[in-house]
Amino acid sequence: MLQPVAVGHKTLADYSSIVGRTLVEEIRELAEPLRGKRVLHLSATAFGGGVSEILYTMVPLMRDVGLDVEWHVIYGREEFFNATKVMHNALQGNPLDLTEDQWESWRRYNEMNARELSRGWDVAIAHDPQPAAMHTLAPEKARHWIWRCHIDLSTPNPGTIERLLPYVQTFPDSIFHMQRYVPPGMDGRVHIVPPAIDPLAPKNMAFSPEDAIYICDQFGIDVDRPLMCQVSRFDPWKDPLGVIDAYRIVKQAVPQVQLALVGSMATDDPEGWDFFNATVAHANGDPDIHILNNFNNVGAIEVNAFQSHADVLIQKSTREGFGLTVSEAIWKARPFIGGDVGGIPLQVDDGVSGFLVSSVEQCAARAQQILEDPGLGRRLGLAGKEHIRKHFLMPRLLRDWLKIFTELER
Known part of the structure; x- marks a missing residue:
């Protein structure tokens, strides 16, 4: 049920003239001991929005430096995406919380996707709230789990974050754009990493x-x-x-x-x-x-x-x-x-x-x-x-x- 996303080929060397040889050499040195590690990115959609745009470049670049990386899109129908849109807005401060039926829908689809998730990953990365229950439901399917949050959690709807927190705080590692987005109660290691753009993507390459x-x-x-x-x-x-x-x-x-x-x-x-x-x-x-x-x-x-x-x-x-x-x-x-x-x-x-x-x-x-x-x-x-x-x-x-x-x- 989880859908693999086909991505193109990208080469780190192509970026040398833009970011400089020093950074490229640092990346290759870091990557060498990680060669062959199996990494899985999990997200809700393969197009539209910043998460998918990042992954269309990051996945092939991770492969280029020697990691074995896949990107899977979780399965969901309209009821699931309606619930997760309410959740997204609530986590960014909207006073409207999910209904009990919507919370049940979110958990049910996470259970379905957790059952279908394959085993043997060195690192599984769940992007944003849509697949955030999968670590709780299937922790054995990866050696390491990371929750990557791409949204602003600085002033969330209290009821929504209270219901979500038991799922996300169990991740051994989590990543946020900024320190003030980290909700109180995260138990694992927290990393602060802003996202980035691809200067060689068609959207960003030099145009006359x-x-x-x-x-x-x-x-x-x-x-x-x-x-x-x-x-x-x-x-x-x-x-x-x-x-x-x-x-x-x-x-x-x-x-x-x-x-x-x-x-x-x-x-x-x-x-x-x-x-x-x-x-x-x-x-x-x-x-x-x-x-x-x-x-x-x-x-x-x-x-x-x-x-x-x-x-x-x-x-x-x-x-x-x-x-x-x-x-x-x-x-x-x-x-x-x-x-x-x-x-x-x-x-x-x-x-x-x-x-x-x-x-x-x-x-x-x-x-x-x-x-x-x-x-x-x-x-x-x-x-x-x-x-x-x-x-x-x-x-x-x-x-x-x-x-x-x-x-x-x-």
Whole structure:
């Protein structure tokens, strides 16, 4: 029932010119004693969202340095994903907890997947809450278990975290993006490891201005007028409605400005379409607001084009586990504005490599400032790209994983 995910081939050597030979050599040295170790990643979906994007690069890179790695997607139907979406929101602070039926559904599907999980793994890594009960249910199927939490647990719904904690605190090791995301009561070793992006993925590789212009033009963007753009899921925490409100304020001063809201719809996000439709309704037919998703044939290349061409890139989250779209945006060397929440401040030095904001009005003011001062935009963009290069590219994350695997073997 667990579905193996096919990933492409990647080579660590291809990243040397970007991250430097010193880091690549450190990775190979760490990997040598781990050669042949069997590692399993467990997640809820193979596309849509940051977890799957990380794994499509991390799994082949782990293989390239000698580990025997697989990635399996757990089985679930609509009732399961409805429950885990409520759980995800509650763990990030939503007052709505799961019903008893939803908790039962979550546990029942974990039991089904635990039965089907094969044995013999050196390390099994459960990503996020969806498969978080599997260690409790089948600890014997791997020598070491890790819970990898990708969401912000700093202010969770008390009832939800109380029910989840007995499952996740039993993991011998856990990994969080930031220290303040670690809930009280975690019994095992806790590791703090921010995620990272793949600079060689189609979404992030270098794009010529001409190619970006050509693609944006295909989607009705007037490439001769300024463009604000947010790339993210259609999710209340990403606040696309607030981005539209900020755009409307900017438009009063810069009437030629346009807005693009670009996102992907994921299989484990049944609420996504409802909020997508709410975003369309909030745009109220404005021809200068372009709302696009993967069902409009917007894939990685198109996202790259929008980010590479935009005059202002935005991630106006009100709650954010980390926000890989922030690093992806800044990597394009374009000026960036982000919500001052979660992991976003880790990626943005306010006023140096971008701007952090806490309201619609602040977002609008910073966007207008950038649009009226292109030199400022260039300085922010270049400083931001260098910050991401040093701290948030995939080889650094691979090194951090190898250090954790080394600790497990001691």
